[in-house]
Amino acid sequence: MNTPGRHRPRTLVVAGLGALALVATLSAGPVAHAGPPSADGGRAAVPAVRPVTAAERSTDAHLASIRHAPGALRAFFRQLPKGGDLHNHLSGAVTPEYLIGQAAEDGLCVETATMTAVRPPCGPGARPAADARRDRAFHDALVRAWSMQDFPADGNGHDHFFDAFGKFGEVTWRHRGKQLAQVAGAAAAQHQFSVETMVTPASDGAKKLADAVGWDDDLAALHAKLVAGGRLDGVVAEARREADATDAEFRATARCGTARAEPACRLPVRWISQVSRGSAPERVFTQLALGLRLAERDQRFVAVNLVQPEDGERALRDYRLQMRMVRYLRGIYPKAHVTLHAGELWPGLVKPQELKFHIQEAVDVAHADRIGHGVDLVHEDGWQRTARTMAAREIPVEVPFTSNAQILGVRGAAHPFATYRAFGVPVVLATDDPGISRTDISHEYAYAARTYGLSYPELKDLARASLEYGxxxxxxxWRGNPTRDGYRTVGACRGVRPGSPVPGPECRRLLDASPKAAAEWRQEGAFQRFERTFGR
Structure with a gap:
């Protein structure tokens, strides 16, 4: 099990496979082979190049050969095994078409001026969501309001993106199990092997408890008030009942346990508890405590994350305070994980002083296990030290290219993707809110290959990293440090080809005891099949 504050040392292999065809053929610019100079005159560490197998080389050659064949490229990336999705929000991951259908089934209404779903009855200025079933113009208008569909390139993508959550919010809290079936099913169809999705557990109970307790600058005293008389445990119990109901609805929707069970049933799913960073301090602290307590008491929950716009007024004002909250609570709940949205900022969105410290604080103060987005890295004071710290502690950055482009307008060479890799920081690709973004994980991998000239072995190791850092x-x-040593199996599985259907007794015991190793083993088998198909 990974220990909070320092993730199990694992990372991906980065640039250095330039002899392989894709670097020369798909690249929009070469990937740096050495890190940029650091503030203290040193250079970023350059990860070692791992050996490339014959199957990987031939698969990479095939990828280069289809670079001008869009259909073949789509098929390649669709079938590419793509690890796990470590950064997505359940409500934003569901397609707007699916949400419109749910709104109609639940008899909800839509305020036409704002395209916001509301409870019935439908008063003046509102119409039944069910009208979208027969009125195509109304349906398409809802899709555009609830996603980035047809959004103009010169529009305010940041506000439209985040406003969508409020417009369909009345729909999403009602049927998490159905939504999970849709999201997990999509992940399985995209050849992924694990999903971690963000939800807000026991939202009403946490809010009531926070309001009853109030704020106290003494965090220890505040936590004592929360747990006094079993009050926090009562909210934990409420969250677990919600999870039970979600599980039951998910299993029924996906027909788990029946002869017609959908692939989603086989996918390991874990919950990350969302914390609304734009809320009052007592609510933020209560949600953090709830999420971390849940993660230690219920194996379905694994971590907490701060969500909502990082550039919001309260989020900016309380950022350092919230990092201290996380640090304090990590000491109380050392077995739980923390992954933080940090650095989802860009010049012009906030004042220059707000760009100087967010990732650094998440790393050094909150001791996050993972960093979400991390887009403003090079605008922070001492960013080279932060990058070296992330590499040394094996703290990965979760990169959702499409949402970074839509929300912040950051893409291509402006994105710090290559910089993180040059410093040896682990990188995992993610979707964030694929329903709103109108994207999927295959697109994110294809974008990485096309924009940064990644070879097939590099894409393969990105996928491996997304399970390793889950x-x-x-x-x-895997043993050792893949950045330095490559992906080598632990002793129990040494001498056996990863993914083999007959792993041997000692390796089988490991796979039976470890959900993580089992998911990684399944992916290795999928890579073998993929390379037989595309590496002929």
């Missing part, structure tokens, strides 16, 4: 419990399949 919060599934259990021992790792």
């Amino acid at each position: 919060f599934l419990p259990g021992a790792d399949l």
